Every structure is written in structure tokens, then in C-alpha cells.
Amino acid sequence: xAETAQVVTRGESLLFLTDDQLRKGIEAMFFAYRxxxxxxxxxxxxxxxxxxxxxxxxxxxxxxxxxVNNLLTILGVTKQSLNRVLRTLVEDGLVxxxxxxxxxxxxxxxxxxxxxxxxxxxxxxxRGRMRAAFRAAGPEAVAGFxxxxxxxxxxxxxxxxxxxxxxxxx
Amino acid sequence: xAETAQVVTRGESLLFLTDDQLRKGIEAMFFAYRxxxxxxxxxxxxxxxxxxxxxxxxxxxxxxxxxVNNLLTILGVTKQSLNRVLRTLVEDGLVxxxxxxxxxxxxxxxxxxxxxxxxxxxxxxxRGRMRAAFRAAGPEAVAGFxxxxxxxxxxxxxxxxxxxxxxxxx
DNA sequence: TAGTTTATGTCAGCCTTGTTGACTTTCCAA
DNA sequence: TTGGAAAGTCAACAAGGCTGACATAAACTA
Numbered sequence: 001x002a003e004t005a006q007v008v009t010r011g012e013s014l015l016f017l018t019d020d021q022l023r024k025g026i027e028a029m030f031f032a033y034r035x036x037x038x039x040x041x042x043x044x045x046x047x048x049x050x051x052x053x054x055x056x057x058x059x060x061x062x063x064x065x066x067x068v069n070n071l072l073t074i075l076g077v078t079k080q081s082l083n084r085v086l087r088t089l090v091e092d093g094l095v096x097x098x099x100x101x102x103x104x105x106x107x108x109x110x111x112x113x114x115x116x117x118x119x120x121x122x123x124x125x126x127r128g129r130m131r132a133a134f135r136a137a138g139p140e141a142v143a144g145f146x147x148x149x150x151x152x153x154x155x156x157x158x159x160x161x162x163x164x165x166x167x168x169x170x
Numbered sequence: 171x172a173e174t175a176q177v178v179t180r181g182e183s184l185l186f187l188t189d190d191q192l193r194k195g196i197e198a199m200f201f202a203y204r205x206x207x208x209x210x211x212x213x214x215x216x217x218x219x220x221x222x223x224x225x226x227x228x229x230x231x232x233x234x235x236x237x238v239n240n241l242l243t244i245l246g247v248t249k250q251s252l253n254r255v256l257r258t259l260v261e262d263g264l265v266x267x268x269x270x271x272x273x274x275x276x277x278x279x280x281x282x283x284x285x286x287x288x289x290x291x292x293x294x295x296x297r298g299r300m301r302a303a304f305r306a307a308g309p310e311a312v313a314g315f316x317x318x319x320x321x322x323x324x325x326x327x328x329x330x331x332x333x334x335x336x337x338x339x340x
Numbered sequence: 341t342a343g344t345t346t347a348t349g350t351c352a353g354c355c356t357t358g359t360t361g362a363c364t365t366t367c368c369a370a
Numbered sequence: 371t372t373g374g375a376a377a378g379t380c381a382a383c384a385a386g387g388c389t390g391a392c393a394t395a396a397a398c399t400a
Contacts, residue, residue, distance in 0.1 A: 016309040031327040032319035105347040133321035144314020149202035151303035157201040
């Protein structure tokens, strides 16, 4: 009864669209996301930070000199939420907030050396797991992984995701 | 400088294991998970529930008659955390908790009809997005998606994930 | 130039959902 | 039969979301 979409169109099986397959995809996302965050979470807990700090560090590192407002959009949280995290990062000397030259209302954010060190530790831990998964799965699987994830994003998120990739290192 | 692992082994390109590709994978997980939870979150917010309620409903539906302890292991939270969620679900008549026959310490959980209705609405919303993504990506991409996610899980999570799939509908 | 909009920060307070610690009830095994 | 383990509950705390109100400075605009 949960087996809808078991249709065959143009000689092509659509069995991968059954409710059961979709449920497996959902559960895979749930369990995999736990693994995805597990390693950085351990490092963060030691230093007294949380996942929110990691996200801020990651995207400041990705786009040095970005403004608070820009970061807000990427992270999809309120400025009050971000501000709390950002304040502790600045107080602890991991992030630098410089008043803009052109527009003095803006604060341009970048990592200090200490910030870069922590960011590197976090991202290396996370990359380690991702690398092992990618290696075990192989290049075709990785391509499929990326394709499905991109399709799962809201259009606005997809835009941001691709903008980050374009602007990134060659 | 971030481009490690650009090695070619046995004539096979390992370009998909560069730090840059790994970073894209990480960011894809971040943005995709937002999409993954967005639709159920909207429904939950209307009813005054959170993501934790969704998770409980999902896994009780998957394994009717499961015990609190079993659910605890799957969800990976403390029993106190789960208990709060479970209590409101029972109070609201979405979940039924029956004292065990053999072991009276245990509570066996199952959805009421109202619980099944809400679970169905949530899971249909989530499946809708997953279905669209799967359809757009195609069966090979979906296979790769599942492979990479499974590799990303902690071994214990992978065991649970596979146990759920085995016990599930054919 | 006066008034409005924008970018940012801050205070207060709320909610969800994690945590730990302490406790009761129940079961089982020495 | 009794002591420990297991299942579940209650209380209190913390992180990190949220809203609302308000301040300040800078930029824009009519």
C-alpha cells in the first residue's frame, strides 16, 4: 500500500521512486547528518563552542571580508542569534570585525590567526570523514550524491551554494 | 595550497578527493539538510511541535510497539530529552504507551489514529521533496547518494540504519 | 537640508531540545 | 531475599533558535 509510483515509463524502471526507497533516503539523511557533525562537535565541545560557532567560522573563512548581513543570509538565522555567536568569537580573538571603508555602517569579518587555526582543525576533522566516505564510494557515487543534495535544496539555497562554489578556489 | 590528493593512481583520477571537492560536499550537506527539514518544520510549527516530535513519530511508526529504550538508542538522545517529547505526544493523544506484559518496566509505544494522521502528513511533505530530487537526479545518482551517506555514518548508526531497512516493508 | 532607509548592535524574554543529577518502580540473579 | 541493574520520571540548567523594541551611525533621497 505504500508502494506507489511503481510505474514503468518508456521502458525505464521507476522503482527508485517508491515510498519505501524515499523513506530509506530520508533515514539515510538523518543518520548521515549525525556522522557529518560528530567530529567537529567533539572539538567544539572541548573549546566550549557549539555548532553555530563552527558555521560562522566556516563561512567567514570561505568569504573573508564578508559583512554581517551577508553572513546572516547564508546562515539563515536572525541577526540576534548570529550576533551572540559573533560577539563571543570576536571577544575570544578568533574573528576580526573591521568597519568598512566605503560604507562605514558595514563590518567586514575575517578570521584572526587563532580563528584560522580552529577553523582548520574543525574542517580537517570534517573533511577526514568526508574523504573516507568519498573514497569508499567512488567518483560516480560522489557525483550522484552531489546531484541529489543540490536538488534537495530550496532554490535560494542552491543559488547561494553555487555562488560559493563559483567564487571559491579554482 | 588546499589541493591535496591530486594524485593519479593506476590511471584513475582522484580529483574528486581534493580538499575543494570535499568542501563542496560539506557545504552541500549543510544546505541540503535545510531543505530536507524545511517542509515538515512548517507543518510542525503550525501544530506547536518541533523536529524532535517528528523524529519520535517517524520511528514509532517505523517500529510499532518499540520500547522507550529502543527509541532512545535510535534517536541518540538522553531518555530525559526523549521523555519530554514523548509525554506531550501521549498527552495530546498522538502516541499510546502501554506497560509491557512480560516486563512491566517497559513502555511499548505506538501511534494512535491521530498520530498516524500527523505522521503521514509530515512524511508525505518530506517524501514530496525527496521524490522530486530523486526524479530530477535519476536512479544512478540516487544510488550514489545512498552509498555516500551510508559511508558517512558512524558504524553504530549504519548498523541501525540497515536494521531498519531489513525489518521494513519488502 | 530634512526625513527616510539601511546596517549593525543590544537588551529582554520566550521556546525547543539538548544535558546532568536524583529519584522511583520493577526485575532478576546471587 | 536482597542488592544491583534497568526503565522511566522529575527538576534544573545551557545552547541556540526566535520575536520585539530600541539606539546609532551612515547613506540615500526628495
